[in-house]
Amino acid sequence: MFIVMSSTGFMRRLRRSRWLVALAVALYAASSRAQGDTPLPKLEEMALPTPARLLTEPPRDWLVLEENEVVIVEPVFPRPQFMEARQQEIASKELDRVGLVGAALETWREERDDLDYLYVIVPDGDANPEYRISLDRVLEIIYHEDLVLQQVDALVAAGDLNTALELLLRVEQPFPEWPGLDTRHNAILMLDLRQRMEAAEYESALVVADELFRIQPDYPELIDNMGLAIERLVTSAVESGDLKQAHYFLFRLDSAYPEHPVYERFAAQFANSAQGQVAAANAARAAGRHDEAATLIEEAVRIWPRLDGLQSAHSLLTTRYQRLHVGVVGMSSDLDAYPPPTRAELREQALTEISLFETDRLDGNTIFYRTRFFDEWIPLDLGRRVQFQLRQVRQPWEFQPILDSRTVAQEIIDRITPGHAKYDERLASYIEGVSVESPIQFTVRFRRVPARLEPLLRWAVHAPEATTGIGDGSTDPASEAGETTELVELAPPNPLVDPLPGRGGFVVAEATGEITRFVRDFPEPDGLRQYHVAEVVEHRYPDYERLVQGLLEGEVSLVPYLPDWIYRRLAESDAFNTAFFHEQYALPTTHLLMFNPQSKTVRLRELRRALAYALDRQKILSQTVLRDENMVHGRIISGPFFTRSYANSVVVEPWPYDMSSALALSFASARQLNDEIPVLKMLTPPGLIEQAAAAEMIKTWQLIGINVEIVEPTATDATEWDILYQTVQLTEPIVDLWPFVSQQPTAELADLDHFPDWLKREFISLDRMSDWNLAVGQTQSLHRQLTSEAVFIPLWEVDEFTIYRKNLDGVPSEPVNCYDRIDRWTMDAFLPAWQPE
């Protein structure tokens, strides 16, 4: 070696005399040459380190000296631009010299001299591997990273993607800004893209292409590869009928490379097909088949949403026939064994059943009612008679039928006639008789004045199936004589005045298990300036996340229910709030556990109380139901009524979480059951939250020795259960409490047989009270007694929200149910946001 070798200590001593050092170096160099040391290798002779060496051995830099000689040293710092950094250091040092004298000047000189040298460690050297080299002699530093990148180039050329990528990461992680790194990165992406294309993995190739596009859109061959990948993907999507997917790929291509030939070719094909649908839709509209026209135009949108002129045609037809798409997770036909009405069944009921009196709103703790059928109802004789005046006309958008006195009176008579299928024991105990004064007026005579009339009449009356539309609905002698046809021809019914055949509301037109389609029983006539929702299509989604995706992508416009944590996540998003409204329902949903009166095991009061004491409601509500420690949309409750309800007794506290009591009562129960509590069966609705909460409760009960298993709600045998997890909304507890505790649709005396006489008498007293305040007091008393008896275990109540797109109008604030007053709703035409304006 001809370079100056020196230990660090020796060098320090020599720094005192620069001249002496220079002389030593010259002498040493001359002696080294004279001794014939091994010459350093030339740069041209150096072989690029192999990938294995680069990956496994310590990094080494190459110093290229005069005459292209190369010294392999340990990495020099700073890097990658050492020489530039040293020059800046020297320049800075020179500035410090001004004003220095004496020892300070001497020190400065020593430090300045040091900057002219590069101190390196030669790994293969002897015991003292540290050397210094004058910077004047260094022509170039080839860093380890540069060597790696050179190797990456070689590997890319050889098609070794994985090794190249691994080497690239070795540089990228410590030095993300290393010169030349981007170029290699892009090269590797292109290599990856090519290889995926060759493997026919077009979708993943498209992902790689997208990444490369974001970095360098004009990268050679990228446009061709992306076009090819999308062409294959679109072809595949079209073959599988997934046009939405095909559109997605095409729009991506169009967004990346406008007027790409692949896009143009497919767009022309789709546009041609969609144009046919538009023509058919217009023809259907001209023929008055508005539902078909709406279906065809929706199909055109599905085929090619970018069709020129589609938006105006779509707007025209979907405004005339408004079809509301609703996203749900469960359908009304899903369950067999779950006795109470499910969310889906309640939705269907809200669409298909129009009660004489409907819940209008909650004001304070009072429920207010509305009716679509009566102009007025006047209490006479201190309420012992009520005279009803029926409405004679309806607006074109209203979906209820026109009823006559005879129809309503007959319905009442059916309900108070023992033995009739509709017999309602409680109603019969109130109503003594009905008299019809005219086609639009009738009077109900009461044996006892009810505390409140409206909740007793919350049931639907269906107009007779075949009426001749002559006004009073009475049987016309001519029709009896077989002249019905002539009569109809002479006097066709006026849809706004005369009774129409049908039930009103919406009727189920199609139910496939995946969708349920409801259509208006009385369509709106032609010639109106404003039309309303004519059809509701409920679409089933496998879970709530997919449902939200469908909502955001425009598949559905209304979601009647979402778990709270998903709702909160959406509600915090500005983009979501820009596109959607969300309304809180007027009443929260109450969760509770009911006990089967037929089950001998849970007739044991101690066992019921043990189950109640063992539940940590706070924890389950916050962690499982809401997933919110603050429990903003949920509360622990003490009864089956919502928190604001008048029926809540102030002396009743929610069941405390008390494992000591639970354990004690569990032991007491076991003693009465021959020291073994049988495994209890719990029926739980299929909802995600209810299932999870039930699982948590079962875990807790196991701790006190009570084993409970969940019965599948789809089981065919509905009788085998001990505990029922139920979600309810008791809007009018004075009337609803009895059917609720007996788990029957109406209040029947026989259904209270399993209760002790004193409790039975309390229910009867409530039913017989005419004074509202007394009835409220009695309901509160029952709340206390039923809770103490642990007839049910109240859990919590949850605020729920309905979410709908802003093109939907008329949804009331704080709706009573998800289809509250749906006959007033209107929809503007909607195309997803990515469509051209």
Place this chain on the structure above:
Amino acid sequence: MRGPRQLSRLQQIVPRGTASRAALICLGVLYVMSVRADDPAAPTTPAAATGDAAADSPTNEPGQDAATAEGAPVTTEQPAPAAPTIQQPQVPAELRPYRVLVSVGFASDPAFDARFRQMTLQRLQEQVAGQLGAMWNADYEISPHLGAAGEEVLEEKSVLLSGIYGESGYDKVFWLTVSSRGGRYSVSGIEWDGTIKQPGPVLSQETRDSRRIDETLMATMLDLFRPVAIVNEVAPRKIVLTTRAGEFLPPVELGTQFRVGDYLAMSIRYLDRKRVLQRIQEVPWTYLRVDSIDRARMEMTAVSAFRQPIPEPGRRIEIAGLLLKVVHDETVLTLNARGTPPEPLIASPVDVMDRYPTMEDAVEDRIRLVSDRLGSVAIPAFPDSPMRYLMIHSGDQVLAKVPIIPGVTERLQLEVPNDAPRLAVEGELFLLQGQLIDLVARGAVLMARATSSAKAGRWEEVDGFTTELDQLPILEDVLEEIDGYEAQGSFEAQALNDNVQQARIRRMCQDLSDLATRHLAPERRTKFDEEIRDLRAASGAATTMN
């Protein structure tokens, strides 16, 4: 509707030919003759009774005939029978025949012309005379009150009977109507009894043959006829009655007025010093069962909800019994709790039995019914063995025990004590009992856990459990609550003047107090405290307990 009752055993009873009895019969016959002679309204002959005037009328058009016939009595043109026989000689009841008015109305039907009506009435008269002989002293008329009345109209008009015939002196009045529909002839009727001044049930029969209408009328009358008996003697174990007209045996084989096993309903007639009727009082929920019959003399046993339901008859008290007939399929019994106004007793269990339960016989074969929302319960009739016994329950108490013959009347009402205060206390005590179980069980678990922790030397846990124990209600708290319920219940029962209920409330409260005292005795806590103290001392820990 039940068929005609056959008086088949009438002739099988051999008259016991005593001289006195023969003399009585003679006296009775003479009496009847004298009454008829004195009574200007009494028909002299059947022909006179039916009257030929209408039939012989020149204007014998069918419609006119009907109107004429309906408007005028056919017996005579005399006014209605004279006032009761206050001044008449006192003839024994068994020798006094029934004074009967048979009033028949025909529908406005061409088939029922005047001739037909007269013929029918005449045949009916013959049937009565032939079958009942001297037992009935009957008048007949084409009804001025009835048109084409059916069952419902008769029900409605039955309230008029006492007003029309209350002072007429008739013992029995029969309103009968004849109508036709769809080729059938329907006969409906109602009987009014002059002894108790009350109508009986409305019954109907049908025939397809117009020639058998008179027979149907006769059969209907026999079904409607409720024989009367008068109480002579009330002994502790037997009651002796005399059958009205019991010594007049019908000439044909039809049967007697009463049979062994029959039941009678009782009414008390209060008279003034001049033996003028002042008022009539029914004896509720009381029936006399015929044990033996000796011509007109009957011995009976009382079946009643009361201990001494029938007083001794006296000069100013007459006690009459009428035969009860099961004519309906069921009787709807409405239960009311006493109060102002009475409240229907809803959802109360009602046991229907053929005997009262005893210590030896719990009557397992009872029928359990429950009253509906109107407080009503439909009790089915048992024609073969009509007497039934009811037990009305409220909670675990029996509110009432009454005998009943279901099927005699369509509806009955029973007023029972208002049990609401006791039931309310029962409910509160039931809830308190549940809390007591919680309390005892929780206390036991806390003591066990504290003891276990003490043995393990975990004294912080012991202190925690002890604090929890200190916070539990103690015996005095529970007893105070029970006293509160007792005071409230007793006060309400006192307001109802119901001492029995008060006693029951006291007993219930006492039972629960005893239970609480047994399970929440302070000795348990004392013993626990001592055990903990000993354990603490043994472990050398500082004592923190008092």
